[in-house]
Amino acid sequence: MVTPTSSSFSPSAPSSFAPTRRESFPGPAGALEVLIDTPMDTPTGIAVVAHPHPSQGGTAEHKIPQVLARVLQAHGFVVARPNYRGVGASEGDYDGGPGEAQDVLAVVRQLRAQYPDLTLALAGFSFGAYVLTLGVEELKAAGEVIAHLILSGMPHGQLSETLAYETPAVAEVAPGALVVHGERDERVPLVNVFEWARPQELPVVVIPGAGHFFTGKLPALRTVVEGYLRRPL
Numbered sequence: 001m002v003t004p005t006s007s008s009f010s011p012s013a014p015s016s017f018a019p020t021r022r023e024s025f026p027g028p029a030g031a032l033e034v035l036i037d038t039p040m041d042t043p044t045g046i047a048v049v050a051h052p053h054p055s056q057g058g059t060a061e062h063k064i065p066q067v068l069a070r071v072l073q074a075h076g077f078v079v080a081r082p083n084y085r086g087v088g089a090s091e092g093d094y095d096g097g098p099g100e101a102q103d104v105l106a107v108v109r110q111l112r113a114q115y116p117d118l119t120l121a122l123a124g125f126s127f128g129a130y131v132l133t134l135g136v137e138e139l140k141a142a143g144e145v146i147a148h149l150i151l152s153g154m155p156h157g158q159l160s161e162t163l164a165y166e167t168p169a170v171a172e173v174a175p176g177a178l179v180v181h182g183e184r185d186e187r188v189p190l191v192n193v194f195e196w197a198r199p200q201e202l203p204v205v206v207i208p209g210a211g212h213f214f215t216g217k218l219p220a221l222r223t224v225v226e227g228y229l230r231r232p233l
Contacts, residue, residue: 030091
């Protein structure tokens with residue numbers, strides 16, 4: 001089923017963007033609600049954007065997944081933003097990361113079936129970035145080439161007395177990954193990201209003064225992602 005929807009990102013989104021629509025994709029835990037953004041011209045790539053943690057208000061309509069989707073859309077990508085299992089109209093129950101990674105992979109497979117020859121991009125924010133790291137190895141094993149991997153505000157290491165993330169390495173699967181983090185991230189200390197990136201020799205792009213949600217710094221985040229998508233492959 002396809003249903004048009006408005007986007008809360010619309011006040012700052014160019015009017016030339018096609019309207020976001022909602023679709024239902026089959027997922028491993030039941031139907032997945034997926035928001036689709038398509039370019040005005042012939043698509044040049046497919047992309048899946050993963051949203052932040054459901055328990056903290058994370059959905060496909062969160063401001064940062066919307067920013068990431070709009071940048072990818074402007075660069076010619078058909079962009080899918082799934083609501084994980086148990087979020088929005090998606091069926092199933094929260095799984096702590098592994099199940100959500102399977103939800104993302106199911107969406108990648110469906111997009112790939114529709115667009116077999118287009119470039120693949122993956123983008124995630126916070127918990128969504130972590131979810132992507134759980135799924136990229138499986139994509140590689142299936143023969144997928146990840147042209148662009150965007151990890152923003154990604155959690156790693158001990159974040160509190162009760163919360164820790166063992167975030168998988170990605171350098172062998174996506175050596176050109178973009179890791180972008182706020183200098184003053186109050187939820188995921190910048191040092192944690194450096195500790196994750198250092199053994200992989202992955203650069204980390206730091207946005208000065210930015211907190212976890214890039215409040216007031218979304219234009220800088222957008223600029224970083226745009227520059228990354230323009231790089232030679």
